[in-house]
Each structure stands twice: as C-alpha cells, then as structure tokens.
Amino acid sequence: MTFPAIDDIETLLRTDPEPDQARPAIERFLAAWPTRHANLRLLARALRKDGLRAQAALIDQAILLAASRTPLVSTAIRAFAAGRHGDAEHLVRDALAHGRENMAATLLLAEIAAAAGLDEEAVKLYRTGLSAMPDDHEIKFKLANALFRLNQVTAAIAIVDDIVATRPDDMSAALLRLTMLGQIGEYDEAERGYGESLSRCEDFAMLWVGYAHLLKTSGKISDSIAAYRRALMLEPGLGEAWWGLADLKSGVLGEADIVTIEEELRHSGDNAYQALHLHFAAGKALEDARQYPASFKHYARGNAIVAAGANHDAAAQSDETDRTIRLFDQPFLADRKGAGHPSRAPIFILGMPRAGSTLIEQILSSHSLIEGTAELPYISLLAHRLVAERWSSGSVRYPDVVAGVDPAALAALGELYLEAAAVHRKTDRPYFIDKLPENWLHIGLIHLILPNAIIIDARRDPMACGFSNFKQHYAKGRSFASSLGDIGRYYSDYVRLLDHIDTVLPGRVHRVEHETLVTNTESEVRRLLTHIGVEFEASCLRFYENARPVRTASASQVRRPIDPTSGQAWQPYSQWLSPLADALPQRA
Template sequence: MATLTHDAALANARRLLAAEPAAALAQAQAIIEAVPTSAAAHRLAAHALRSLNREAEAQAASLAAVGATIHDEAMVDAALALAENRLPDAETALRQRLREDATDVAAIRMLAEVAGRIGRYADAEKLLNRALELAPGFGAARANLATVFYKQNRFAEAAETLDAVLGDDPDNPAHVNLKAAALGRIGGYDEALALYEQLTARFPEHAKLWMSYGHLLKTVGRQDDSIAAYRHALAVDPGLGELWWSLANLKTIRFSADDRAAMEAALVAAEPAGEQRDDDRLHLHFALGKAYDDAGDVEPAFRHYAAGNAIRAGQLCYDAADTRTIVDAAIATCTPDFFAARMDMGDPAPDPIFILGMPRAGSTLIEQILASHSAVEGTMELPDIPALALGLGRETQGEGRHWVAALADAPSERLAEMGAAFLRRTAVQRKTGKPFYIDKLPNNWRYVPLIRLILPHAKIIDARRHPLDCCWSNFRQHYAKGQAFSYDLADMGTYYRDYVRLMAHIDAVQPGRVHRVIHEALLDNPEAEVRAMLGYLGLPFEEACMAFHTNARAVRTASSEQVRRPINRDGVDQWRPYDAWLGPLKRALGAVLDEYPAVPAHSQSATPTNSLPFGNS
C-alpha cells in the first residue's frame, strides 16, 4: 500500500470510528495486513475494538501498536531526544503526539519517563497506570511503574509490582536487582540476600552489584562478608569511589598504607571533569579523609574531607534560608493556643516512637537500646513524615515547603487521615507484633508540630550531642541522599542552631511532650538514662536494654557497626584535632555552643503522664 493510500485509508477509518466501529475495524485490519508495522493502524484497531466491547482484543492491539512504534519516525525522534536527555524536546513531541491520539500507549510511557527524570513521580505514576489500563501486558510500563514506586519510597508496592514483571521476564537482572533493593527497604532481608546471591553468581564481574550486596550484608550484621563483597568489587573496579567509601563507612575498618596509595591513585585517575568522575572523586576524598584520620595525620585528612564536601555542596546547592523560614513559620504559628485548639485531633494510636534530632547525634544507639525491649520494635529511618508534610503543602499551598501554613488550615478530619496514613504506610515495616515501633529519621525534628497534631499519643525522643562533636561527625560523613546542610561547616552550624531553636519552642509550648537524651549523659550513666527513657515511654526496665549490642536486628544507618559494640567514648572530642579549621562552624553555632546542653538530661519527668497501659498520653 503506497504512503498516500495508507494515509487515506487511516483517515477513512478515523471517519468511520464513531458511527461504524465495525467498518473502522475492518479498514484498520486491512491496513495492518498491508503494512504490519503501522502503529497508527494498530491503535485504530484498538479504538474500534473498545467501541465493540472487545476489551481483551483491544488491549492486544494496543500492545501491538507499541511494538510497531520502532518504525514510526516521529516516535524514534522522541526516543532519541530522551536518550540524549533533551527532555524539553521529547516532552514537546510526545505531548503533540498525545493531542493527536490520547491512547498512544508508547507515547504515554515515554512521557512518564520524562516526568520521572525531572522528579514528577506522581505525574509519571498516573501516566503509567493509564498505559497499563490500555495495555496490561505492556511489561516495560509495569517495570517503569515499579521504579516510580521505589523512587517515592513505596517499597512494598515496588516489590509487588516487580513480582508481576518478573512473572513475564524472570531472568531480567535489572528487575531482580530492583526487587532485592526494595525488599531490603521493607525488611525482607532473607529474600533480598538470596536474590543478590543469585545475581552475583551470574555476574561476578559487576562491581556495583557486589557493592549493593555488601550494603545489605552490612545491614544484617554480617560485617566480614560485607567487607569481602566490597573487596571483591574493588578487585573488579578499583576506581569506583563509592566502594572505598563503603568500606570507610563501616567505621570499624582501618585502611592500610597500600589502601591509601590505591585511593590516591584512583583519585588522580578520576581528575577529568564530569558527573561520574565527580561522584568517584567525592567518595574517594571522604574515604581518604577517614584513612588519614585513622593514621592521625590531620592535615591531609581535613584537606580530603573539605574537598569531598565542596564537591557535594556544589551538587546540592543547599540554602540555609529555606530551613530558617520553615522554623520561623513553625514558631510563629504553633503557639500554645494553636495546640490547645487542636487537642485530641489526629489519630489516637500510641504505637509510634519517634527518635529525632541532628544526624550523628546518637539516635541509632538510642534505637538499638529501645529495640532490645520486649515491647518495642526497631525499624529504620522512615521517609513517611516528610512525605506527608510536603504532600500537604503541595496539596493546599501549591508548594511542599509551605506545609506549616497548610497544617494551620487543615481540618480535624484531615489531621486524623494523615495520622492513619502514617500508620498504614509504615505497617509494612512491622514484623514482630510488638505494641510499639520506632521511626528514627533524624530530620523529623522539623516536623514535630505535625507529629504532635496527627499522632498526639506518639512519643518523641530528641537525641542531642555536643554541637562540635555532632557537626564534625556530619562533616566527615557522606550520605547516600539528603542531609544537604552537612557539606559546609557554616551551613551545618546554622542548621544545628535552627534545630535547637525549634525544639526549645516545642519545649515551651508543649512541655513534657518531648524527652531529650543528652548523648554524653547516656555515655556517662547509661542505666540512669535508659531508665529515664523507659519511664517516659511508660515501659518497665529490662536488662536486655543494657545488652543492646548483642541484639542481632538489622541496622541500616552509618552507625550500624558502632551500635553492635558496648557503650564507649570513642566518638567524644573527635573534633579537637581539627579545631584550627572549625572557625566557620563555631561562628555559625554562636551562643548554642556556649549553652550546650541548653536543656539538661532528665529535665522531663520519667513518670508517665497518666496511668494508661504503657504510659500513653
């Protein structure tokens, strides 16, 4: 069929579609017989079949249209724009295509990819669900949906979706790898380890795969196996900076002179500019900082830490004013009258225990202690409170950062819904049936007003550590994501000061609702501090809490190996050898440094606030 005849036949089929779908289908089928690669004809057939209520056949026709897209010049151009990361060009072409035919499943999936690449995951999810509604057998769209779920921290949904994907394509290593990662985020460690073992056996020379395997081995406490996995990966790719940092991040390993020489050589090799090279360089700088720190050679240690932080700060472009604005808004809005007017709103469940504060302030130690109690389950740093807050801001204010204003306007039923949503979203993390469970995301300190309103009976523990020890520990730490404030000494001091400012306000307007644990007091007198914590929670003292280091539970944070040792003072005063370089931090901390601890340990009563079981207030 000549091109003109083909186009004329398509036009005729479109004219027939509304009034005579059977005739349109016949015309479309005739085109397909002549030109099997006509994606437009397959889509017309799908339209006609839907009009004739032949849905299964319509879905098959939509899927056939996807396969024919590789012969469509316009779609090939859009795919090329995607491959070259020319996202505006790709988006323009795809939107034009969907204006012409809103059921073009291939265009819908590609537009979802554009949305995902720029972080519009909700839009990507809607588009992919539409694609799968039209063509349930479209495996690429379903795999994309799993990735979108993972990117939104909806790990259980990602794993469930990947089950369906792997049912059709069981040997796809990318899908198996993503499922293992998702399972690792919801506590499915045994299955995740089994998947990694299969993958590493299939791909023994895949360094990043071995690194992911090492991360999970570290999480479950198999440190020797974790080190072996990292070392295996380094033998494959000695220039992969993240591997060296992964070893350093174990905290308990000491690098040899040969290791330092290998890292310095890798750093020289990574000098050419570029995103991947920058990533290798920053990881190598952090790892070398640790290596020279361990050797007591502070000048090169600081130089490497500073270089790694500078690269990462340039990538993240943190603005301290954003945090200050949120804290100012929370202090201005969340008055005693504000809380009084919303008393008894939210979800009444007492189950969650929030451990929050600055990162590297001892929250993992506190979690490990409490998770050794028979009534408390430790989970991990959960992303759900920030997601709920930012979602509320976007929903009612058009901007996630304006969540405080949105909270002020939220009706009672919305607060209860959000509390219930947190419980529902985090249920997948609960494996033991214990009555209480911990969310230890440090950055939740920014959202304490929201926690108090949506989960008024939840308990909140503020982990606080000496500002210089805490901030220096952060400066030495590279985080996989988040913590953008931590890559500049002045920004970190300002962030710490804003944190103290908000928590002092909460103490004033909600006295006794937050229990503060001073890290140094916990080290000096652990049993007294543990009894005080348990008293605040309304729980009886158990000796197991003092033997926390024998608890074999999985730990995902940078302190995973440290909390598997008895309490020690190894982390105290580690900033002192670097004092000469800490002027920007001290100036930013200001009076907070002189006033520490602003609120002494045991400032709150260790007695439960009422006589309900487990001290639920």
C-alpha cells in the same frame, strides 16, 4: 486519514529481521508530519496485539525522541538538568497546554514531581506514560521506585518482577528488587535473592556492593568486608565499594588501600559520582591514620562535589522553620487538643543526623516491649501529600498547609502513618521506633496526628555532631551536610524549633544528651524507659549484643560497647571548622 508511509513502516517492522532499520523511516515520517503521533500509536497497538512488542517499542521511542526535540520541551529538559526545576515545570506545563500529545513533556513533569517529593503526582504521570508506552522498561523502573517511596511495596515489586520476567539478564532490575526487600525488612529473602543472582552473574560488581550493604545491615561485618572486596576485584575504582568499607567505621582501610584510592582518584576523570565516594573513603582512611590535613582535604573535596549537584537552600530552610514556629503556637495547638489518633505505639527519635539516634534506638529495641524498625519516611510523605493535593494551584507551602487540615481529619492521617509503618513491623511488641532524624522538621504535625506518641530528641554537642555530618557521605538527601556553614545553620534551626516546642508544649519532648548518655549510661537509660512507661531491663545496657538489622551509618558502631572518646573526633580538625562554629547557636 491514512498515510502511505505508515504502510511502508508497518511492512518494515513486520518483515525485517533487524527492526532498528525501520528507525530512519519512522523519523522521516515524524519530520514530515510532526502532529501525527496518533497514527503511529495505532500501528504500535496493532503490532503489540500481534505479539511484536519490540517493534512497537521502537515506535514509542521514536515518538518520545521527536517530542523531546520540540522547542519548549528541549528547553525544559536543559533547565531540569541544570537544577532549575521551577523553570522546567513552567515550560513543560506550557507544552502540555497546547493540547497535543507530548509524552516527553508528561514524563519530564513526572521527573519534576519526583524530584520535589510529590510521588503521588509522579506515579499518575508515569502511569500515563506507561499506558502509551507499555513496554518502556525505564518508565517501569521509575514508576516502581516512586511506588516504593509511597510504601506501595507490593505494586512496586510486581512491576520490577515484570521487568525481570521479560529481561531476566537485567541485573539492575534484580538489584532494585533485592534492595526493596532489604528496606522493608525481608532480609532473609533478600539474602537468598542475592545468592541466586550472584550465582548467575558473579561479575556484576554493584550486585556485590548491594550484597555487602545487606550483610552490614545484618551485622555480618566480616562477610560484608569480603563482599566489598570482591566488588573491588571486579572494579578497582568502584567508589561505592570503597566508601562501603570506610563507612563500616572499623578501621578496615590500611595504607595500601589509601595508595590505591589515591591512584583511582587520579583516573576518575569526569566521573564525579565515583570521585566523591573515593574522596570520602580517603578522608576516613587518612583520619584513621591520623593524617588530618590530608584527611580534611579529601572530605572537603568530596563535599564540594556533593554541593555542586545539591539544591539545599539554607535561607528557605530557615524561613520554613520560622513559619513552623509561627503556625504551631499555643492557640493553634489548643484548638486541636484531643484530635489525632490515640495510639501510643510510635516512638519517634529525631534531631540532627549523627547525633546518637541509632544508639538510642539500639538501646530501646533491646527491650522486650519495644521493636526497632528503621528510618521511616512516612511522616514526610504525609507532609508531601498535603502539599501535593494542592500542587496544581502552586499557592500552598508546608507547613502552612497544615492549618487547612480539618481537626477531624488529623486522626485519619495518624491512621495512614500507622498503616504505612506496619509494613516494617515484624513482631507484636506494643511499641515501635521510627528514628528518622529529619522528623524534627515535622514535630508539630507528629503531635497533631499522634498526640500520644513518644518523641525523643537526640541531642549532641554541635561541633562533634556538625563535623560528623560533614565527613559522612549520605546516599541521598541531607544536602545541608556538604557545607560547614549550612550544617551550623541547620543545627541552629533545629534547636530554635525544639526550644519553641519546649515552650508551647512543656514536657512533650524527652531530650537525651549524647555526651551524658555515653558517660552515665545506666541512669540515662532508666530515665528514658521511665518516660516511655516501661520497666527497666538490663538487656538495654547490653545493646551491642542485639543482633537486629541496622541500616544506618552507625550500623557497625552500635554492635560494640560505647566509646566515650568518640565525641572528640572533631578536635584535630578544629583549625578548619570555623565556618561551622560561626554558624552555630551560642554554645552552653
């Protein structure tokens, strides 16, 4: 059936020089016939065929808005915004089960999947949305991000290139592309891209921040500082730039900066995102000035903002650790002995964040046979993939799902990891490093799929490590770090699991105690290289001369000789750290 109102809308869209004036007519149509989305979709398709893509996109947006106002979807949107992702998922699935097209429900389900780390499902759902709304740049943007997280870099960059081609002034898309290039190690191309973008849009402060991040990664610290300062000239309250300077850990923030940051905090209002960066920056600047009470107050306030938006469940984390210990017992591992991919190339450095893993990586990557890459996400992506394949049933958890993997399939999973990691490899050295600390959560899976890989546990004094996490603002993830008690419990879970692995797989993990490494460096480095199976090279002791890019929070620290006093930074704060101490395992 054809509705006369459709003809009126088409006339408006084809003849009116201001397409937005057609929006009220589209909304009246949807209000009168809320189930007739298909009629408008056909009109949008016809408009696109005739090159009227902006007008077609107007229809798409109106349909999306109408769909988001339906009772189930609007309730689901509110639940998702409040962090109740499980409730949101149930509501969205109910909406989709009704059988009518509801693109708002489909896209919200994509958001839920992405938030759960199920990016393969998110990609499918975003592609469904894009098939109905091919000119929606927001969907393209989110799809590109999901593809990038899945290591489908070529496809992700192609989508961003499409956004940039149709919207050349979209600096957010340009920034995303440059960020992707930097994260896969294409630093020279990324630096050229920043230069080109800044020549066209030198007043976009976040572009300067991205450029500063890249320069820090490349070891160009003075240029990085200048870029952060340029961003602050444009936006004095830009929290990311202030934190970028503080995170250089070089004492670059002075008394005048503290005054400015405090002033900007007073004007940050309801902008929690800016405020948390400013609090962490103030905490570091005041720590350098030895104003410890004021410093801790800012660290605590910044973490309170993070905790308010975080969803860390310490009990669930401990439960997963318990289930991991139960699953990976000696009989289970013995049944799978000889399975997995035989490669000896990967060297996994895992443990707590801020435990010295970057230092170990820098030392090892100074060896002629070992390549440093980055904190690679691919082991956790494989774990998510195993769960995602059974997501629809809702009955499988990690790591329990690993028990259902056929031993013959373990080698294929190892191959998938190696293929993904290859994107980050720039040399033909026989070994490469993956130093994502959180891989401790997947140590059993690593052993099964790559039984010959080297596994190194970067261990640090729990108080020093715990406080270092508390005062570090992480761009994403690591929500446990916003609570001193949660940090202690997380550390305890980590130690429990590694102790278990030492029992069921004696000698499988090589442990490097940070305090021993910084006080007796040469003997520890020799011991480490012997474990890997390579000859000692003196260059490993001159790791600070290594010009390789480093993307972690320790990027500037590992370009300097070892500071044996760095482990004492927590002591001036000891009076406030009892929640951490109480949650930690008994100290040796």
